[in-house]
Amino acid sequence: GFSYSEFPRSGYGKLYFQCDFGPTQFIEVRQAIAYLLDRNDFAKAFTGGYGSVVNGPYGEGQWFYQETKAELDEKLNAYPYSLEKAVELLEEGGWVLDANGNDYKGEGLRHKKLEDGTLMPLEIEWAASENNQVSELLVVKLQENPDVAKAGMKINQTVMTFDELLNWMYRDTSENPRYGVPTYSMYNLASGFYPSYDLSTSYTTDPDMVAAGYNDNFILDEELAKLAKDMTLLDFEDKEGFKKNFVDFMVKWNEVLPDVPLYSNIYHDFYNDKLQDWQNNDLVDVPTAILYAWVTN
Numbered sequence: 001g002f003s004y005s006e007f008p009r010s011g012y013g014k015l016y017f018q019c020d021f022g023p024t025q026f027i028e029v030r031q032a033i034a035y036l037l038d039r040n041d042f043a044k045a046f047t048g049g050y051g052s053v054v055n056g057p058y059g060e061g062q063w064f065y066q067e068t069k070a071e072l073d074e075k076l077n078a079y080p081y082s083l084e085k086a087v088e089l090l091e092e093g094g095w096v097l098d099a100n101g102n103d104y105k106g107e108g109l110r111h112k113k114l115e116d117g118t119l120m121p122l123e124i125e126w127a128a129s130e131n132n133q134v135s136e137l138l139v140v141k142l143q144e145n146p147d148v149a150k151a152g153m154k155i156n157q158t159v160m161t162f163d164e165l166l167n168w169m170y171r172d173t174s175e176n177p178r179y180g181v182p183t184y185s186m187y188n189l190a191s192g193f194y195p196s197y198d199l200s201t202s203y204t205t206d207p208d209m210v211a212a213g214y215n216d217n218f219i220l221d222e223e224l225a226k227l228a229k230d231m232t233l234l235d236f237e238d239k240e241g242f243k244k245n246f247v248d249f250m251v252k253w254n255e256v257l258p259d260v261p262l263y264s265n266i267y268h269d270f271y272n273d274k275l276q277d278w279q280n281n282d283l284v285d286v287p288t289a290i291l292y293a294w295v296t297n
Helices: 027-035 039-047 069-075 083-092 133-143 146-150 162-170 207-211 222-230 239-256 286-290
Strands: 002-008 011-017 111-113 119-121 123-129 154-160 186-192 259-272
Touching: 027 083, 027 239, 027 259, 039 133, 039 259, 069 239, 083 146, 123 133, 123 162, 133 154, 133 186, 146 154, 154 162, 222 239
Parallel strands: 123 154, 123 186
Antiparallel strands: 002 259, 011 186, 011 259, 111 119
């Protein structure tokens, strides 16, 4: 007596970085973390097979991704699981010392000498919301992954309410001055997109806009900001121009990696089989979709 329909999500789950302090301010660290998480295995485990891995800030349900998928598959780094590649990147990034400033010998935490002469340990502070299945799976698949330790990295998880997590992420001092002190540089979150795909403020480098909370990755990359803006500076009918700008932006984003994309789900609607012509998708709300459906006797 029931029927169902399925449709891809216009959004994605992610490991989200803040890129202005701590180890995650360095691109090599963000990329190394991507190589140390088997994202195909993670997506399969979390979605039960009803989802897939994406390699940027998009979802399987967005038309411009669907029409550029082949090109993106050629141009984007899928960051396949590799301890060797993670170690190579960390060494290239200068994480070659131990806690005493001597050459790293493969035990304990890697350290990097900063411009002021201090040593920074390769220790990531991760804020996770309570009762979160993604967080629980990331403990197993990433934090406790033996290869993370082999790479000379440590990830510390702090579990908190989602409201508190947002205070830390947005550095909201209206709640408490302590939230203004950068503390956690990695979060696990998810983003859903609107029909109008506009990331022009998400990666802005304008100091006033950053201070107002628009760029909460705190990644200050002029090229990334320009490419995000370029997608909005087209005639609304110029689909080919938009797809080109989308690909150009995605290539740069995939390189600097302000997030590690984890999965994009396949959604399902279940309903009485008397309901006919139910044609929903992730960008249509229920009141709109139901206008075009009807019920049989």
